[in-house]
Amino acid sequence: MAAADELTFHEFEEATNLLAETPDAATTSRSDQPTSQGHVAVAVGSGDSYGAEDEVEEESDKAALLQEKQHQQQQPGFWTFSYYQSFFDVDTSQVLDRIKGSLLPRPGHNFVRHYLRNRPDLYGPFWICATLAFVLAVTGNLTLVLAQRRDPSIHYSPQFHKGKQAGRPNAWQGPGGQGVTVLALPPVTVAGISIYCYAWLVPLALWGFLRWRKGVRERVGPYTFLETVCVYGYSLFVFIPMVVLWLIPVPWLQWLFGALALGLSAAGLVFTLWPVVREDTRLVAAALLSTVVLLHALLAMGCKLYFFQSLPPEHVAPPHQAASLPTNIPLSPTLPRSMAPS
Amino acid sequence: MAEAEESPGDPGTASPRPLFAGLSDISISQDIPVEGEITIPIRSRIREFDSSTLNESVHSTIMRDLKAVGKKFMHVLYPRKSNTLLRDWDLWGPLILCVTLALMLQRDSADSEKDGGPQFAEVFVIVWFGAVTITLNSKLLGGNISFFQSLCVLGYCILPLTVAMLICRLVLLAGPGPINFMVRLFVVIVMFAWSIVASTAFLADSQPPNRRALAVYPVFLFYFVISWMILTFTPQ
16 A cells, blocks of 8 residues: 555546536545545445445545554564464454444445454454354254154264264275275364365465456455455354254255355355455456355355255164164265265 | 681781682681581571472372362362462363363273264363363463463363263263253253353453453353263263
8 A cells, every 4th residue: 555645646636537527427436445535525426335424434444544554564473472462452342343244244334444444353263163163063963863852763862073973984885895984074073174174265265366366456455365364254153143043943944044144144245355356357256256155155055964964754763783884874875974875 | 718717807907918828827726616507597488399399208299289189179169269270270180180071971982883972082182172272362362371370270170060971970870861861951051150150260360351251252162062072972
């Protein structure tokens, strides 16, 4: 942002020139441009999704943002403890505020600019992911226990750690009759790894892509890596109540909750990314946004299908054979974890 | 040395004498005491750890450590605002509790087909890595508690949950059933709340007031996970 002054001046001139030509035209300003106070009078955004009152808010935010950016110029080296402490420099009220902001995305309020204000934290993403992983494992377990209650023929005992098969290698018959061992991972591990990978690798890819396309958009700087991680981390918060509500064993209700949560979460992501991507070509913008939404949807669907499989209503408990294959519940063959040759 | 004693004795002597000049003439008479005792008055109040505990019997060493651990157990069971856990931290108590919990939670190796619970190593890893993560989180948020003090507090506050595990195992001897489950649920919930209250009483003071909830929430999650492991434990 070293050329901020030039940009402001340049834009002011441009806008006043435009106004001089067409006195009753409505000029709109981009909500994330650093502009001076005088620009407020020019911006009459009618019909634009970013309303005028948001512009006034954004002005005071910009001033605070610039101050904070200068304040953060001197950061300790990455080998010191205080470097990492700077990422946890949040209060309880700030974290709660950010969570609320992710739950209720509004078109005018860019999550990064409005809530993060150049002070991304790692507390939120880390603990939201941890909570989500544990809640997934616990509720997935509970679902099966409740299913057992309804249908006593399912022989299943509530387990925390182990998957439906014992956490030891399972052997199933390969095509040539030879045994193939498949390691079944416990649900907590699977949940933890997948959620943490999603919440860290996808922002990394997104950040890298945005930086690569930085040349196309001169005026809007991309978000830093930590801000992207923050956005993704806080957007995963809405999945936690969704997972808890998935305990209700009504299938259409589960899909409804899933769609609602996915909508909220993806909307938050899209509204945050829209200002950055808007200047790009339409193709790239559309492709990027749809990829982001698609990955999010894949995560939600993966959680649903992996942890909350709907068991077949008529089920016969398998007899305990002398074979070394523990089969608690015969799963549908499409699932990768299933191994029971029933 | 008589020479050294004599030269400060006559300060008026300004005559430059070669050093140790009269050394050969010195003879120590028998009635000059050249030995004595130097005692520092405060010395009796300082407990000498290095010399006094080296010679004691093994029994007294063990008993002293056990008494310290027991005293801390009492502080956990009746949590008051005191600094004992924080001041003299030790990791014996957490080790004993963690080993006990892991031993009781592990499944019998005989029926490995029907899982009763996690392995010994898994419980161990969860407890210690969970405690380390919470401590790191607390320090990153700016708390002024040291690393081992926090580990000590978190480990000692597993005591109510270990008691809950014992009770659950006893209750499970009576056979499965819904009443059985409700009793276990009630016991685990009470002990979980006790753990949280005990650890919060010790840890909350170390954080600035606007970040207390941020530091306490991971503790809540940690004990919730352990409680879930205890609740879902079914011996086969």
